[in-house]
Amino acid sequence: MSTPQVVVVMGVAGTGKTTIGPLLAARLGVPYAEGDDFHPAANIAKMSAGTPLTDEDRWPWLDAIGDWAHSRAGLGGVVSSSALKRAYRDRLRAAAPDVVFVHLTGDRDLIESRMSHRTGHFMPTALLDSQFATLQPLQADEQGVEVDVSGSPDEITDRAVAALRAHAGRRRPAPYA
Structure with a gap:
């Protein structure tokens, strides 16, 4: 069996990173880290006020996630991060070169509906368009797979595990055998 890699569950707000990440980590038998927990308070305040983050706002956040991913090298783990731009993913790869991305994708209306029904989250639905932009x-x-977010969390997780396994067969070292 190969050494587990760190998986970054990525996508726009509302795709289910916080739901799928822990399920995927449990299925893979590795720890999970919630990407939102790495945000400095100023970022959370800005997003809570409906203001999109700038790249300058994101760099320290991405560096903190990258540090966590680096600390899990050879051990495996799952962490969530929007990782919306190639430059953001490049920054994560600079810290942890073997990360593999699971990009959660889906219909904008479905994602907006899910966002509007969640409670206790600082990201308002009003920022969804800026996320897609x-x-x-x-x-x-880039090392990674796309996974559609239609269906139940278990169905999405099943698709993610299958996609990672298929991806592992196409590259070396494999993230999960």
Whole structure:
């Protein structure tokens, strides 16, 4: 069996990173870290006020996630991060070169509906359009898979595990065998 890698569950707000991340980590038998917990208070205040983050706001957050991913090298783990731009994913890879991304994707209306029904989260539905405008999907040279978010959390997690296993068969070292 190969050494587990760190999986970054990425996507726009409302795709289910916080729901799918822990389920995926449990299924893979590795720890989970909630990406939102790495945000400085100033970022949370800004988003709570309906103001999108700038790249300058995101760099320290991404560095903290990258540090966590680096600390899990060879041990495996799952962490959530929107990782919307290639530059953000490059920054994460600079800290932890073997990360693999699971990009949660879906219909905008479905995602907005899910966002509008969640409670206790600082990201308002009003910022969803800015998230989609910022999103740069995974490119062919990036290690990762896309997973559709329609269906139940268990169905989405099943698709993520299957996609990771299929991806592992196409590259070395494999994230999970």
